[in-house]
Amino acid sequence: MGQTLCVCSRSAITIDNKRYYFIQKLDEGGFSYVDLVEGAQDGRFYALKRILCHDREARQEAQTEMEMHRLFSHPNVLSLAGHAFMERAGKTEACLLLPYISRGSLWSVLEKLRDKNSFMPEARILHILHGICAGLKAIHDKGYAHRDMKPTNVLLEEDDRAVLMDLGSMNRARIEVRGSREAMTVQDWAAQRCTISYRAPELFSVESHCIIDDRTDIWSLGCVLYCMMMLEGPFDLVFQKGDSVALAVQNPVNIPQPCRYSQGLQTLLGSAMVSNPQERPDINWVLEQVRHLQTLELVASANMV
Numbered sequence: 399m400g401q402t403l404c405v406c407s408r409s410a411i412t413i414d415n416k417r418y419y420f421i422q423k424l425d426e427g428g429f430s431y432v433d434l435v436e437g438a439q440d441g442r443f444y445a446l447k448r449i450l451c452h453d454r455e456a457r458q459e460a461q462t463e464m465e466m467h468r469l470f471s472h473p474n475v476l477s478l479a480g481h482a483f484m485e486r487a488g489k490t491e492a493c494l495l496l497p498y499i500s501r502g503s504l505w506s507v508l509e510k511l512r513d514k515n516s517f518m519p520e521a522r523i524l525h526i527l528h529g530i531c532a533g534l535k536a537i538h539d540k541g542y543a544h545r546d547m548k549p550t551n552v553l554l555e556e557d558d559r560a561v562l563m564d565l566g567s568m569n570r571a572r573i574e575v576r577g578s579r580e581a582m583t584v585q586d587w588a589a590q591r592c593t594i595s596y597r598a599p600e601l602f603s604v605e606s607h608c609i610i611d612d613r614t615d616i617w618s619l620g621c622v623l624y625c626m627m628m629l630e631g632p633f634d635l636v637f638q639k640g641d642s643v644a645l646a647v648q649n650p651v652n653i654p655q656p657c658r659y660s661q662g663l664q665t666l667l668g669s670a671m672v673s674n675p676q677e678r679p680d681i682n683w684v685l686e687q688v689r690h691l692q693t694l695e696l697v698a699s700a701n702m703v
């Protein structure tokens with residue numbers, strides 16, 4: 399990592415000797431704040447993600463998140479434009495300077511549709527899903543897994559190009575679990591880093607001798623697809639009611655009928671959301687299915703005119 403100097407005043411921040419002006423707040427999470435800033439030199443907009451690091455471990459995690467961004471140069475994975483660590487009042491703040499993606503998260507788009515009592519047409523779902531799959535493939539091909547796929551961690555460009563973000567939970571795809579202590583460690587980690595209503599079944603009760611791999615992302619991808627179809631996650635209601643998500647993920651996914659989407663899309667959803675990770679497909683298979691469904695969609699819409 400290169401040397402970074404960071405000087406901060408109330409409305410401007412300096413990263414790598416470049417100044418950025420505060421425009422407005424974008425989001426505020428548990429330990430992170432995201433602001434919209436404008437580069438003084440290039441006039442471009444950026445999202446500045448600041449992570450409060452309470453201890454060395456948190457600092458290390460932020461460092462890892464920055465390194466994960468640096469691994470990828472792909473249109474469907476968010477890049478990192480700059481980074482810095484700031485010391486303020488004895489606390490460390492990690493700053494990630496990210497290209498600003500104008501339309502915001504997939505979740506915000508779905509929320510607006512739900513508020514309007516509208517829905518997402520199948521062609522649009524397939525287009526966005528295609529982008530998500532391409533991003534995931536880039537991650538899986540490098541031997542990593544995202545581990546926190548959900549609609550708030552997918553950004554959309556103006557042309558609906560999906561950009562995967564929030565690489566804070568990403569790690570090596572293959573985790574070999576040997577013994578109950580290691581299983582507990584993985585399970586505790588997942589409880590903290592993988593959002594419960596999108597978490598794969600095998601991460602709720604990790605077996606003493608098993609292999610966790612990138613197919614945890616395929617489960618979450620299925621949940622994201624469900625969310626695009628139904629405008630709410632498959633386990634949002636279970637979670638809100640205080641019922642057990644761990645138990646609910648053991649049952650086959652229930653697609654409310656009648657369903658406006660093609661049988662092909664419904665079947666794809668069912669294949670991704672299979673409880674047993676051994677029976678779950680990999681990203682290449684899913685991507686192939688999405689391409690196939692896109693072709694069918696094109697033919698169908700051509701026949702309509």
Ligand SMILES: Nc1ncnc2c1ncn2[C@@H]1O[C@H](COP(=O)(O)OP(=O)(O)O)[C@@H](O)[C@H]1O
Pocket residue numbers: 424425427428429430432444445447476496497498499500502503550551553563564565566
């Ligand atoms: N580059 C960006 N462009 C536009 N919005 C962003 C960007 N980065 C983050 N956001 C917004 O901030 C939210 C939180 O960012 P995220 O990295 O997921 O933080 P956390 O780790 O706290 O979940 C996102 O869901 C999105 O709404």
Ligand SMILES: [Mg+2]
Pocket residue numbers: 550551564
């Ligand atoms: Mg997030």
